[in-house]
Amino acid sequence: MIGRWLLRIGLVLLILLVLIGAGGALWFYRASRQPFPPIQGAISLPGLRAPVTVIRDRWGVPHIYASNLHDLFMAQGFVHAQDRFWQMEFWRHIGTGRLSEMLGKTTLNQDRFIRTLGWNRAAQQDLEALGPEERAILEAYAAGVNAYLERNRDRLPLEFTLFRLFGRRWEIEPWQPLHTVAWAKVMAWDLGGNWDDELLNARIVQKIGPERLSELVLPYPPDRPIIVPTAVAETSPPEETARALLDLGRELQRITLGDAPDLGSNNWVVAGSRSITGKPILANDPHLSIQMPSIWYEVALHCEPVTPECPIQVAGASFPGVPGVVIGHNDRIAWGVTNLGPDVQDLYMERVNPENPLEVEFQGKWEPMQVITEEIRVAGQAEPVRLPVRITRHGPVINDVVEALTRTQTLYAFRWTALEPSRIVRALLRLNRAQNWEEFHEALADWDVPGQNFVYADVDGHIGYQATGRVPIRARGNGLVPVPGWSGEYEWIGYVPYEEMPRRLDPPEGFIVTANNAVVDPSYPHFLAAVWDYGDRAQRIVDLLRAKERLSIEDMAAIQNDPFSLAAQAIVPYVLNLSFEDPLARQAQEILRAWDFRATPDQPGPTIFETFLKHLLHEAWVDELGEEILEDLLTGGSHNRYWARWALAQPDLSWWDDLRTPQRESRDDIIRRAFAQAVAELRTRLGGDPRAWTWGKVHTATFTHGTLGQSGIRPIEAIFNRGPYAASGTSAAVNNVGFNVQKGFVVRSLPSLRFIASTASWADSRFIHTTGQSGLPYHPHYDDFIPMWLKGEYHPMLWSREEVERSAEGILRLQP
Numbered sequence: 001m002i003g004r005w006l007l008r009i010g011l012v013l014l015i016l017l018v019l020i021g022a023g024g025a026l027w028f029y030r031a032s033r034q035p036f037p038p039i040q041g042a043i044s045l046p047g048l049r050a051p052v053t054v055i056r057d058r059w060g061v062p063h064i065y066a067s068n069l070h071d072l073f074m075a076q077g078f079v080h081a082q083d084r085f086w087q088m089e090f091w092r093h094i095g096t097g098r099l100s101e102m103l104g105k106t107t108l109n110q111d112r113f114i115r116t117l118g119w120n121r122a123a124q125q126d127l128e129a130l131g132p133e134e135r136a137i138l139e140a141y142a143a144g145v146n147a148y149l150e151r152n153r154d155r156l157p158l159e160f161t162l163f164r165l166f167g168r169r170w171e172i173e174p175w176q177p178l179h180t181v182a183w184a185k186v187m188a189w190d191l192g193g194n195w196d197d198e199l200l201n202a203r204i205v206q207k208i209g210p211e212r213l214s215e216l217v218l219p220y221p222p223d224r225p226i227i228v229p230t231a232v233a234e235t236s237p238p239e240e241t242a243r244a245l246l247d248l249g250r251e252l253q254r255i256t257l258g259d260a261p262d263l264g265s266n267n268w269v270v271a272g273s274r275s276i277t278g279k280p281i282l283a284n285d286p287h288l289s290i291q292m293p294s295i296w297y298e299v300a301l302h303c304e305p306v307t308p309e310c311p312i313q314v315a316g317a318s319f320p321g322v323p324g325v326v327i328g329h330n331d332r333i334a335w336g337v338t339n340l341g342p343d344v345q346d347l348y349m350e351r352v353n354p355e356n357p358l359e360v361e362f363q364g365k366w367e368p369m370q371v372i373t374e375e376i377r378v379a380g381q382a383e384p385v386r387l388p389v390r391i392t393r394h395g396p397v398i399n400d401v402v403e404a405l406t407r408t409q410t411l412y413a414f415r416w417t418a419l420e421p422s423r424i425v426r427a428l429l430r431l432n433r434a435q436n437w438e439e440f441h442e443a444l445a446d447w448d449v450p451g452q453n454f455v456y457a458d459v460d461g462h463i464g465y466q467a468t469g470r471v472p473i474r475a476r477g478n479g480l481v482p483v484p485g486w487s488g489e490y491e492w493i494g495y496v497p498y499e500e501m502p503r504r505l506d507p508p509e510g511f512i513v514t515a516n517n518a519v520v521d522p523s524y525p526h527f528l529a530a531v532w533d534y535g536d537r538a539q540r541i542v543d544l545l546r547a548k549e550r551l552s553i554e555d556m557a558a559i560q561n562d563p564f565s566l567a568a569q570a571i572v573p574y575v576l577n578l579s580f581e582d583p584l585a586r587q588a589q590e591i592l593r594a595w596d597f598r599a600t601p602d603q604p605g606p607t608i609f610e611t612f613l614k615h616l617l618h619e620a621w622v623d624e625l626g627e628e629i630l631e632d633l634l635t636g637g638s639h640n641r642y643w644a645r646w647a648l649a650q651p652d653l654s655w656w657d658d659l660r661t662p663q664r665e666s667r668d669d670i671i672r673r674a675f676a677q678a679v680a681e682l683r684t685r686l687g688g689d690p691r692a693w694t695w696g697k698v699h700t701a702t703f704t705h706g707t708l709g710q711s712g713i714r715p716i717e718a719i720f721n722r723g724p725y726a727a728s729g730t731s732a733a734v735n736n737v738g739f740n741v742q743k744g745f746v747v748r749s750l751p752s753l754r755f756i757a758s759t760a761s762w763a764d765s766r767f768i769h770t771t772g773q774s775g776l777p778y779h780p781h782y783d784d785f786i787p788m789w790l791k792g793e794y795h796p797m798l799w800s801r802e803e804v805e806r807s808a809e810g811i812l813r814l815q816p
Contacts, residue, residue, distance in 0.1 A: 032719075032778050035157045037082035039810030043151075047074060047143045048816040054079060057807045059795045060773035060781035063300040068310050070140040072301055073323045075814055077144025077175070084297060084320035084775040085148065086157040088179075089172065090706060091321055095182030096120045097376070101170045102163075103707070104379040112401040115374040116389050119189070122419045123182040130177075134426050138177035141323040145175035157776055158719070159708060168379060181425060183321050184449070188418035190263065191339045191450040197531060199347075200632050202481045207625055215655070216633075217480065217531060218646055220518045224535025263287055263749055264516040264533055265338035266560070266734060268541055269455040269463045274510040276550045277760035280457035283556045284327055284336025285751035287736045292703040292721060293775040293782070296753050298767060299325065301432075302801070314432045315762075315797055317753055317769065324432045327755055329765065329797075332435045333458045334757035338514045340451035342471045343478070343529045344418070346492075348394040348485030350411035360392050360411065361486040367393065394485050395419060413485060415492070417470045418449040427468075437462055437505060444468045445498045453514040459759050464505040465512045467519060471496040471528055478530045496526045513541045515734075534642035536566040536732040544734075553764060556756045561792035562734040563599040567641035568609045572597070574648050574671055575612065585679045588690045599730035601696025606730055607745075608693060610636065611682055614741040615674035617644060623659040636741035638732050696726025699739065701747040703771055703786065722771070722783045725790055735792075754794060763803060766794035 039056045052075045053065040062079045066072035081088060093099045097114035099107035114120070130138070149172065156172070163169075204213055265286040272279045288295055296317040301324075303310035316328015327336055353359035359366040370391040375384040390397040394413040399405035405412060423446035430443035440456055444466050447454075451469020456462070472492040477483050483490040502519050504512060516533035544559045545551065572592050580586050588608050595605030617634050625633065634640065647653050651667040658665045679690075686693045702723030704710060709721045727747050729737030738749040753769040770789050774781040788795070798804045805811075 031161045032158045032776075034155045035152070035776050036779055037079075039812050042813040042815055045074070045078065045144075045147050045814040045816070046150075047147060048814060050816065052814040054812040054814065055801075055804050055808050056810045056812070057798055057804055058809045059298075059784070060809070061298045061300065061798075063302065063315075063798070063801075063804045065302045065304045065801070066310075067304060069137065069303070069312065072303060072310070072312060073137050073140040074144035074147070076299060076301060076318070076323055077141040077146075078148050078814070079144075079299070080297060080318070080320045081145045081148035081175075083773055083781075084293065085145075085152075086159045087293060087706075087775050088145070088175075088321045091183055091186065092175075092179035095123065095179065095186050097374075100376055100378040100385075102168070102379065104168075105381070108376065108378060108385065109401070111376050112385075112387055113398070115376060115387055116396050116398055116401045117414060117416070118389070118396055118419055119182060119185040120374075121372075122422070123178055123185055126181050126184070126422045126425070127178055129421050129423070130425060134429055135177065137323055137429060138180055138425065141180065142175045142177055149174065162708070162716075170379060180322050183319060184422065184424050185418055187319075188416075188422075188449040191341075191452075197480070199482075200629070203629055204625065204633070205481060207629065213480075216643065218534075218639075218643060220532055221534055221642060221646075224517060224539050263289065263339070264341075264537075264736065266513075266515045266537055266541060266736070266751075267336035267338050267453065267455045268511060268513040268545065268559075269336075269457045269465075270545065270551050270556075271463050271506065271510040272461045274545070274549070274551055275760075276552045277758060277764075279459070279461060279758070279760035280334075280463050281551065281553060281556055281759070282329075282334045282336055282455060282457040282463075282757040283560060283755065284338075284455070285560050285754045286327070286337065287738070287749055288752040289749050290701060290703060290747050290770070292705045292709060292771055294752065294769045294771040294785070295319070296769040297773065298769065300798075300804075301325065304801075311433050315799065316755065316767070320775075322428075324428050326428065327753070329757045329759075329762060330432060330434070331762075333440060333456060334759060334765075335431065335440070335457075336455050336755060336757075338453045339516055340453050340467055340469055340519065341516055341529055341532060342451040342469050343527075344449065344451065344469065344471060345414070345416045346394075346472075346474075346479050346490070347482035348392070348413045348415060348490070349482055350392055350394070350397065350413050351484075351486045352409065352411055358390070362393065363486070363488040369397070392485065412482065417472065417495075420470070422448050424448060436460070437464055440464075441466060441503070453516075453519060455512055455514065457757065457759050461759075462506055463512060465503055465514065467502040467528075468498075469501070471501075471526070473526065478527055480530050496528070500526065511542075511545050513538055513545070515541060531639075533638045534732075536638065536641065537734050537736060540564060540566055540734050553756055553758055553766065557754075557766065557792065557794065559734060560751065560754050560756075561728070563729045565597050565599055565606070565609070565730055565733050567613075567645065567732055568595075568597045568599075568606070570645045571613065571641075571648060572609060574667075575675055578668060578672060578675075580672070580675065582676065582679065584683060584688065584690065585676060588675075588679050588682075588693075591690055599695055599699070599733060599735075600728050601694060601699070601726035603695055604690055604693040606695040607682065607686075607698055608678065608690065610730065610741070610745060611678040612675050613641070613644060615677040615681075616670065619658070619670050619674050619677075620647065620655045624655070631742060634741060636731050636739060641732050695730075695745075698745040699727050699730070699737070699747065700724035700745075701727040701737070701750065701790070703783070719777050722786055725786070727790065728792075754789075756794070762799040763796065765797040765799075767797045768794045 048071050050067045052071050055063045064075045093102055097111045097120050100111045267284040269282040275281050297320050299318050300315035301312050303312045314325045314330040316325040318325050350360040353366045358369050372389050374387040377384045392413045395415040397411045397413050399411050427446035434440040434443050447468040448470040454466045456464040473494045475491050475493050476489045515537035517535040517538040518532045591604050599606040656667045656670050682693050705720035727737050729735030731738040737747055739745045756766045758764040768789050772781040772783050772785045
């Protein structure tokens with residue numbers, strides 16, 4: 001993304017260290033260590049109303065004790081900035097479409113896209129709609145970040161030093177509430193819709209027609225938890241248009257939460273009747289892209305004393321840049337989230353007035369478009385880039401920011417619920433203080449984007465589930481492909497009422513599981529989504545929960561780390577039923593025969609299976625769809641695995657016939673061909689002994705810094721990145737450590753945290769995220785979570801102040 005500047009930094013840094021020798025090493029040592037924050041003693045923090053105590057435990061988790069809400073959230077802003085300010089700086093530039101101020105013209109296309117969609121404009125309207133209490137909390141949080149900046153202008157993280165060393169300077173402005181609200185738009189973009197599915201489906205329709213699309217976009221499987229119907233819409237844009245949009249959108253994903261195919265999550269909750277404690281146990285592990293530092297920051301917030309004016313007692317995962325706790329527990333309830341994945345984005349094709357390019361047709365009449373101008377400042381350029389943005393009744397027109405669309409007559413407008421006023425900040429803050437199911441349910445009424453599956457447990461023994469999100473009701477169509485905007489037939493005519501969103505309380509089976517699978521059955525009156533995860537993770541979790549009458553915290557941890565592949569269990573027998581002449585293929589076949597379907601680093605079985613599956617799908621699809629579509633369709637994710645299982649059960653399915661040959665191929669012909677290709681690939685890549693084709697050699701995790709970790713310059717990457725490490729798990733396993741088969745089996749998505757809450761005793765709760773609390777390279781807490789995460793270990797979530805003080809690494813007193 002910023003390759004040339006990284007190259008300059010890497011080369012000049014290396015020259016400095018060689019030429020200056022010990023002096024250069026000392027400079028680098030000081031530059032990398034001076035940002036380390038004080039964690040002991042007392043410091044003055046102007047703006048506080050009373051003293052605040054920050055106790056960091058031995059895992060680097062800050063436990064903040066304050067006597068009022070203003071000081072509590074001001075201190076959270078301060079400690080977030082102490083440990084993660086570079087991450088916060090980068091994120092706020094993403095959320096407001098201002099990356100080019102930092103990184104120059106290499107990110108101008110991303111900024112143009114973000115500013116056209118209007119994340120910044122939407123965030124501003126959300127901010128203006130906040131109530132006085134929410135605004136006061138955001139302002140207190142911002143005051144804490146700015147107090148950090150005032151104290152540390154000359155001790156900022158190493159990334160700032162390296163960029164400034166080579167002329168990349170930008171104004172580090174005060175933190176504003178807008179920057180917090182804008183991050184919600186980034187999250188909504190990555191988790192909130194099906195724009196990429198629409199565009200891929202449109203390209204497939206261009207190749208094979210809408211009827212055969214239904215053979216690729218399959219209904220939710222009947223043998224997985226809960227079923228939903230799916231449907232196909234009628235219209236599609238040109239292949240070149242759809243591909244260009246996909247490429248730009250995925251580049252944007254790469255700089256936010258990632259573009260891996262297995263972004264999702266698991267969560268479940270078990271009632272006291274099914275637990276050995278006699279009280280509910282809740283578990284959650286969100287699956288996001290691999291990155292350095294972790295997207296999450298663990299924190300505990302305590303009002304001391306607890307009063308009606310200061311009621312917060314909460315611990316768990318937060319986002320740097322956002323006050324409060326997103327996933328965790330307070331003194332009465334625990335909650336976890338997975339992505340609901342509702343279809344909340346639509347592309348509308350607009351017909352332009354040939355006599356006035358600023359008008360589009362709607363139901364036989366011409367309507368004017370709104371036109372606004374965005375100014376984008378670019379590092380190294382004196383004048384800003386001025387970007388006119390056209391907006392129809394359906395949303396911003398994206399033609400001007402996608403090169404292929406500049407040559408089309410049809411305009412494409414983007415409608416998305418996140419561009420409408422949102423109340424998610426209010427929901428988060430109310431959630432943190434909810435004391436029972438009723439207050440939890442009421443708080444989530446405001447959680448409009450992104451739509452999520454919440455599971456719930458409380459100290460009184462209740463468990464529950466609540467779906468959230470503003471989901472459009474369409475007059476026609478189900479959002480699988482772009483639709484005509486001029487007819488009025490595909491308009492949004494309302495939203496699913498919150499009280500009609502799916503929910504459950506204390507189900508008779510004694511547990512609730514969500515894993516991005518279908519959450520409604522065919523009798524549900526509203527359309528939520530056409531495509532869900534195909535249910536392997538959900539099924540495996542249900543199976544493991546049912547395997548014991550009573551479940552412990554240790555059982556929850558074992559389930560979260562379970563690497564069993566239901567896909568392999570279903571697909572491998574088709575390989576075992578055939579004979580092969582090649583001795584190496586027979587050896588590989590015998591390894592599969594002995595494999596227990598667990599994707600662990602020491603076994604060759606997962607490597608052979610995943611390589612075979614890649615070739616099987618390629619050979620089934622490539623003759624009809626072509627290589628370009630397969631670059632996006634063939635990922636190795638949940639859809640691919642279910643499609644293979646579905647197709648293999650039909651030996652005479654037309655997809656098995658290779659249209660490039662004169663004869664008609666059968667299923668078994670393609671299996672033999674794909675397995676031979678897999679064995680040949682692995683022989684070339686890993687040698688002639690299949691026993692040495694272990695999963696850990698190819699399925700490796702490298703925690704990569706978002707800006708400076710992808711330069712190809714080893715000295716720079718060694719500073720910021722950690723890895724590679726052999727990793728357990730695989731795509732669609734409960735331990736969903738995913739990859740994109742087009743780019744090998746290197747880890748691209750993973751359980752970004754693992755959280756287990758015990759309502760019987762909060763002190764028995766457990767937590768881990770991927771890297772460490774600090775975002776500062778060489779800090780002791782920069783990478784200390786990595787070995788624990790890899791081994792499936794956790795640290796205890798300390799709760800009482802006595803426990804925290806016994807494990808204290810440092811006690812910092814913040815004075816007004």
